[in-house]
Amino acid sequence: MTKFEQIKGFLFDLDGVIANTSAYHSIAWHQLADKLGVTWSDELANNLKGVGRMNSLNLILKYGNKENEYTEEQKEAFAKEKNDNYLKLLDHLDKSEILPGMEDFIKDLSDHHYLISLASSSKNSPMVLEKLDLAKYFDAKVDPATLKHGKPDPEIYTRAAEVLNLKPEECIGVEDASAGVKSINGSGAISLGIGDPRILNEADLNFKDTSEVTLTNIKRAMDMDLLEKAGVESK
CATH class of the missing domain: 1.10.150.240 (Putative phosphatase; domain 2)
Incomplete structure (x- = not known):
């Protein structure tokens, strides 16, 4: 798995990840x-x-x-x-619909100079971001009208990294749906699933709800995963 220090960008789904839409x-x-x-x-x-x-x-x-x-x-x-x-x-719709912790997390990403893109299948997502007053933090958005394939195909997350001029391997994709997690994994990015780990069992990282999603917790989870894999390989 990619080390936390190699991550340069975050790729976000919208519905169920950033807001209650x-x-x-x-x-x-x-x-x-x-x-x-x-x-x-x-x-x-x-x-x-x-x-x-x-x-x-x-x-x-x-x-x-x-x-x-x-x-x-x-x-x-x-x-x-x-x-x-x-x-x-x-x-x-207003800022009250932003899911717990996500506004602070997105602000923190921006403050730490991570690039941020939107990888939503919804054509309404730019309007939703504006209503939530979060559009200013996003460096780029994928236009779903330009895509040939929907999730779980990896195209949208491959493009979400591309519009940031990054490789997927330098990015973490954030999703709440199994189709989205499959899409992230297929692109080569690190998948962070928010929700039931039994449903999102293919995610590289998993948090039960949005309030747990912080840079500190992501770094800890990635470091633990690397240690676990190193322990398996050394046996």
Whole structure:
């Protein structure tokens, strides 16, 4: 594993990592699933985390065995309807929706001269960052409209490092979804998963919630991992 001292950049997902907006996505998708006659469940909600808009719609349709019932034009209309509902839910978004500790963490990264980029599948993420008053800390953002593949494909995290003029190996990617962790791992960056370690078991580093995410804790976790690996190799 890369040493902590080699890290130069951090690559962030947004929903469920920086802010509580993932709950708004779930509400909007739930509304659409109900309209389409697809039974909503926690399993379906979890499978949509970190996944782009059209891929999420296709997952919902597949879940309800309806993937062949609609034309591409109809699917585009459903995706737009979901997004319109999501944007209405965001009307009153403010800094209170920032997850515990994340504003201080992002400020700390900036103060220590780490480069920061956004690797969100959501086309609305720049607007959300502005509403949260966090956009000023980000050196670059990946435009999801320019991507050919969604998570878990590594393209978005490869690009997130590239827009900072860094190698993925010099970066830590921060995610709360298994698809996102797979994406980070595929890019070659260090993956930091926030959430249940049983779900995010492929993450290089894991913290149960955002309040634990600090530079000190990340350094400690990376140092411990290197020591553990060195101990295994020396046996």
